[in-house]
Amino acid sequence: xxxxxxxxxxxxxxxxxxxxxxxxxxxxxxxxxxxxxxxxxxxxxxxxxxxxxxxxxxxxxxxxxxxxxxxxxxxxxxxxxxxxxxxxxxxxxxxxxxxxxxxxxxx
Amino acid sequence: xxxxxxxxxxxxxxxxxxxxxxxxxxxxxxxxxxxxxxxxxxxxxxxxxxxxxxxxxxxxxxxxxxxxxxxxxxxxxxxxxxxxxxxxxxxxxxxxxxxxxxxxxxxxxxxxxxxxxxxxxxx
Numbered sequence: 001x002x003x004x005x006x007x008x009x010x011x012x013x014x015x016x017x018x019x020x021x022x023x024x025x026x027x028x029x030x031x032x033x034x035x036x037x038x039x040x041x042x043x044x045x046x047x048x049x050x051x052x053x054x055x056x057x058x059x060x061x062x063x064x065x066x067x068x069x070x071x072x073x074x075x076x077x078x079x080x081x082x083x084x085x086x087x088x089x090x091x092x093x094x095x096x097x098x099x100x101x102x103x104x105x106x107x
Numbered sequence: 108x109x110x111x112x113x114x115x116x117x118x119x120x121x122x123x124x125x126x127x128x129x130x131x132x133x134x135x136x137x138x139x140x141x142x143x144x145x146x147x148x149x150x151x152x153x154x155x156x157x158x159x160x161x162x163x164x165x166x167x168x169x170x171x172x173x174x175x176x177x178x179x180x181x182x183x184x185x186x187x188x189x190x191x192x193x194x195x196x197x198x199x200x201x202x203x204x205x206x207x208x209x210x211x212x213x214x215x216x217x218x219x220x221x222x223x224x225x226x227x228x229x230x
Binding site for chain 1 (some may be wrong): 111148152153154155156167169170171203208212213214215216217218219220221222223
């Protein structure tokens with residue numbers, strides 16, 4: 001299985017901060033990586049697919065980059081509604097696998 | 108707007124079979140060109156893909172659960188169902204219904220999720 005390693009596992013930040021989350025695949029996955037936002041009691045939300053394509057309706061402060069084994073999700077100017085958990089997922093090999101998650105907390 | 112709503116028992120006894128249903132509104136499972144499936148999140152842990160199917164086409168399982176998992180569609184109710192047999196405490200999780208954004212699992216992402224339903228395995 002492809003192992004997806006996210007870092008950090010948690011980050012404390014303030015409104016307006018820039019936050020960067022990284023995701024590393026145990027082997028090359030091309031550009032087939034997605035990022036999701038999870039909040040308790042709510043349906044998870046697709047943010048980014050194909051490593052850097054912003055899902056329709058997602059604010060432009062979210063961006064993704066990377067290819068091969070190393071990927072990043074960046075949130076510029078963190079907003080109150082962005083405090084949540086974020087997960088990456090590879091879509092190149094079966095079984096589909098997710099990263100361990102990054103919790104963005106209020107400082 | 109496509110919506111997915113999971114339903115099922117919140118408590119299941121060890122060794123029994125967990126059965127969950129996902130009711131789809133705003134789209135037709137049989138008429139669409141998407142994969143539908145299930146993902147779960149055990150307490151304090153990350154997300155885990157379980158199984159996905161394309162109506163009238165292929166089904167893909169996570170090998171970790173393949174022998175215990177089945178997925179089916181009821182087109183008359185526009186529902187997709189999950190059955191997980193011989194459950195243990197390790198199957199305690201929030202279970203999410205999911206729709207993939209294309210007619211393949213590879214290269215596509217989950218663009219529609221349900222809110223999830225919590226299942227506890229305990230006697």
